[in-house]
Amino acid sequence: MAPSGAADRARRTPDPALPPKQTRTPNPPRTPNAVRDQERLAKTNARRQARRLRPGGATRSAAGVKDVAAAAGVSLGTVSNVLNRPEMVSPTTRAKVESAMESLGFVRNESARQLRAGSSRIIAYLMLDAGNPFFTDVARGVEEAAQKAGLSVFLCNSNEDAGREADYLDLLEQQRVQGVLITPIDPDSSRLSTLPDRGTPVVVVDRAIDDGEHCSVAVDDVLGGEVALTHLIELGHRRVAFVGGPNTIGQVTDRREGAQEALRKAGLPADSLVDVLTGALTVAEGRGAGQRLAGLPADRRPTAAFCANDLLALGLLQQCVSLGLRVPEDLAIVGYDDIEFAAAAAVPLTSVRQPRQLLGRTAAELLLDESSNPDHEHQRVTFTPELVVRTSTRGNA
Amino acid sequence: MAPSGAADRARRTPDPALPPKQTRTPNPPRTPNAVRDQERLAKTNARRQARRLRPGGATRSAAGVKDVAAAAGVSLGTVSNVLNRPEMVSPTTRAKVESAMESLGFVRNESARQLRAGSSRIIAYLMLDAGNPFFTDVARGVEEAAQKAGLSVFLCNSNEDAGREADYLDLLEQQRVQGVLITPIDPDSSRLSTLPDRGTPVVVVDRAIDDGEHCSVAVDDVLGGEVALTHLIELGHRRVAFVGGPNTIGQVTDRREGAQEALRKAGLPADSLVDVLTGALTVAEGRGAGQRLAGLPADRRPTAAFCANDLLALGLLQQCVSLGLRVPEDLAIVGYDDIEFAAAAAVPLTSVRQPRQLLGRTAAELLLDESSNPDHEHQRVTFTPELVVRTSTRGNA
DNA sequence: GGTCGTTGCTGAAAGGTTTCAAGAAGATTG
């Protein structure tokens, strides 16, 4: 956009206001004891003041199609045609209208458009945790497919909070979005079915579901868990921690189940898998789990840990390393998702990879089909995960 | 929600459909050659079919206030009162109306509401890169403040693409959202001023700006750059790479400028700082930069690298380590943002920490003030970053 | 028994766009 201007602007801004007190934090990092310099902008006040005193005083100048029509000397309908079917209006008229729009600063009122036209050009992806790179990668796939279809994507973050999820679902339904993609906290929640019942398509992402109300796109988590644990078993581990929780999250229970399945198939006792329950799937919880694991006496401590996702694994890894455990010698670690940071970790992380972007893209495509194709048939698409072996299990061999 | 049901559901889903061909990827990970099992859901089709054949055939059953009013035997206005000023309607009437809503599956049409009432209960945060944990942390702060005020947040991702940024700005303005938070690609773009001119408040996040049209909340990037490089200088480095780009991104130029400032203050020549330009602020670009740096002959190679953000630093670190460079002995690395993964990296990363969540919260608060307080005065808030020293510069001392 | 205040409800107008049947102006044809 303005490849050059940025630097100049940047230079002139901060220095004068700054008391040269740069906080310098030694290693055990302190709380972000940031200094806040606040500055009222003089120019601003003058301007705002002027704005508020403007005759009419309304916040928005509100030039509507009507005003545009008047300014261009045409009828309402013609303006609307310029907006929606430009090919139907003669070039000269169109030019007049467009220049009127320009000079009036016309901004189409989407609420009114949608009210009358009935359809929205927006789809939403309600994410389980926007801070988890796995979901932002899925979101990228969604955006890609949406863009191709000329739609826009709003991202919402339930943050693993059922209340917020419900609020967002209400909101999106009220907004009459064209469709909702969701990685739900609980795919069986009845709330999830009310939307499609009333006409808002919903596609479930990263959970398989076959209630006949939704399409779903998922990766086989049971298989993923099985593959992960089979790998650990083949490496000789006989006592493995499963780090994950809460159990309301299907991904967690599926992956655990897969792990148990692997034990069964290998003829190992079910209690070879030790549950280390976490409160959420975050790095911080992973650290907590590491604390607990490292605290166990060496002879009772599992020799490996399978984590329900990479955030947990990274936290676990970090904590264990800092407490002096060697990975993988003292504790082998397998993560899940193979997020980009897994490979860059203190010890590169063995992980179960999922086709993240493909997941999002496919989900969005199903949603688009559902909302535009009257012959749409619900589908359940399942992808297969694959194990990516790195140092955290196999060592530097 | 359904603490128990989840596991059962999970079990019954995937196994039957799966050909037990689990792809197993050896270390140099292959492309996610995932198998896609697709399944048409029989039950579904029946249902959908039924739905489509319903008399009227419309996608949405469309129960409006009118229908509710009729069903409850009251007037339109009363239904609206139940919705918006429940305390003004008698308990018995309210109960009647509410049960009518329930049984009709009434969903308020937000478009119509907004058209008439004029205001939206939504703010948006237009992010520079949703895949960067720094911005999702900022978003968390935004959500926190918004929730407190009873508003909802829509997240949009420009993905460092000016076209998408512009499209989203148009969209949000047309949606008449209550306000827009944005981390812009180019804060000087005139497009950024047209929104406030027409009544949509805009707060710039992570860039300082004083054009009198916006509030802005930022961290002093020049200072951050200076602090980072001062640290490296004190450690004895005299030839430092600055890894970052493109230069259209203000954060990059500011941080570089701070670095240069530190050199100046230390009386070192300006060419002590070697530019390693990247195409974006991503892990992948960081790896590329690592490739280039590691390729230099040891005597011409900088002894340290200051990266414009942690993603670059992590990529750089990963690549250098895998190419046999020791960090920090052969190359010391400083990142920027102190994202959660920085501490968990192969070599824990020295980084410049910013109060991310506070940034978002403050920005949202300013936005709320601007959109609700007629005496709002634009402000520019600047926070001070702090250096967090870890192994990637100081070694294991 | 009239007046006044409350409380709860009503009915119509308004908000900005899209849609569509129908009209006007020009171009083409027989």
Added chain:
DNA sequence: CAATCTTCTTGAAACCTTTCAGCAACGACC
């Protein structure tokens, strides 16, 4: 030149809610 087509444009209705002035009923008060 009349008749027929085309191509543009028009005006009014419709979308669904909120708002607000006003009305009815009722008790309290003097």
